Amino acid sequence: xxxxxxxxxxxxxxxxxxxxxxxxxxxxxxxxxxxxxxxxxxxxxxxxxxxxxxxxxxxxxxxxxxxxxxxxxxxxxxxxxxxxxxxxxxxxxxxxxxxxxxxxxxxxxxxxxxxxxxxxxxxxxxxxxxxxxxxxxxxxxxxxxxxxxxxxxxxxxxxxxxxxxxxxxxxxxxxxxxxxxxxxxxxxxxxxxxxxxxxxxxxxxxxxxxxxxxxxxxxxxxxxxxxxxxxxxxxxxxxxxxxxxxxxxxxxxxxxxxxxxxxxxxxxxxxxxxxxx
Numbered sequence: 001x002x003x004x005x006x007x008x009x010x011x012x013x014x015x016x017x018x019x020x021x022x023x024x025x026x027x028x029x030x031x032x033x034x035x036x037x038x039x040x041x042x043x044x045x046x047x048x049x050x051x052x053x054x055x056x057x058x059x060x061x062x063x064x065x066x067x068x069x070x071x072x073x074x075x076x077x078x079x080x081x082x083x084x085x086x087x088x089x090x091x092x093x094x095x096x097x098x099x100x101x102x103x104x105x106x107x108x109x110x111x112x113x114x115x116x117x118x119x120x121x122x123x124x125x126x127x128x129x130x131x132x133x134x135x136x137x138x139x140x141x142x143x144x145x146x147x148x149x150x151x152x153x154x155x156x157x158x159x160x161x162x163x164x165x166x167x168x169x170x171x172x173x174x175x176x177x178x179x180x181x182x183x184x185x186x187x188x189x190x191x192x193x194x195x196x197x198x199x200x201x202x203x204x205x206x207x208x209x210x211x212x213x214x215x216x217x218x219x220x221x222x223x224x225x226x227x228x229x230x231x232x233x234x235x236x237x238x239x240x241x242x243x244x245x246x247x248x249x250x251x252x253x254x255x256x257x258x259x260x261x262x263x264x265x266x267x268x269x270x271x272x273x274x275x276x277x
Contacts, residue, residue, distance in 0.1 A: 014167035053077040060085035070113040089123040100247040125173040129186040133268035153240025154213035159187035162263035189262040204273040
């Protein structure tokens with residue numbers, strides 16, 4: 001039995017579809033609200049909340065492989081619950097900042113979770129993706145209202161990754177041999193800047209989207225409301241203020257692991273254009 005946590009999220013939903021399409025055997029999806037879950041009929045749907053590890057016991061019953069995104073709950077307790085339930089292999093989504101910006105607080109927290117997993121006695125595969133293409137959903141309300149998109153570091157280009165590519169690598173790691181004990185840094189196939197992302201969304205929509213660059217101070221004020229001061233500062237460092245060659249590297253991991261080329265941001269924009277209409 002494979003358990004996919006966050007099964008209605010950007011990565012989890014794509015992973016569940018891939019696993020189901022491959023006919024990999026019994027599948028279970030974890031969600032906080034089963035009434036809102038649109039899973040294939042033969043996928044077992046279980047309610048639970050990563051923030052409350054005690055609620056995971058029914059979901060973990062009979063599970064041998066687990067897909068987990070870090071820092072969505074008390075990871076030490078989640079991993080211990082998995083170990084006690086007999087889980088043998090965990091595929092963990094961490095962050096590329098563990099290797100590119102280890103001095104930042106969120107990166108240190110992700111590294112701590114990686115260490116917990118490695119010390120758990122369970123087999124592990126660690127995925128370290130870069131910036132998600134789906135982060136641009138934060139602009140959706142402005143684009144739908146035909147307002148100006150405002151972002152800092154307008155021309156700083158990063159190798160943004162499609163969430164479905166993270167899911168594809170996770171699917172291979174969960175179902176094929178040779179991936180246990182491996183750590184994979186994941187990126188998209190090209191560097192893309194915020195300005196270029198807006199242009200791709202405009203092309204998908206078939207209309208212009210006004211765009212303007214804002215300062216770090218302006219962006220920090222917006223982000224701090226969501227991530228707090230330290231989190232906002234970290235986001236701004238890794239999206240423009242403190243980029244380095246390791247962060248900017250375009251990697252071929254997705255194609256090497258899955259056998260298919262990594263998806264472009266333009267593909268993500270075309271697939272998700274309805275979010276911005």
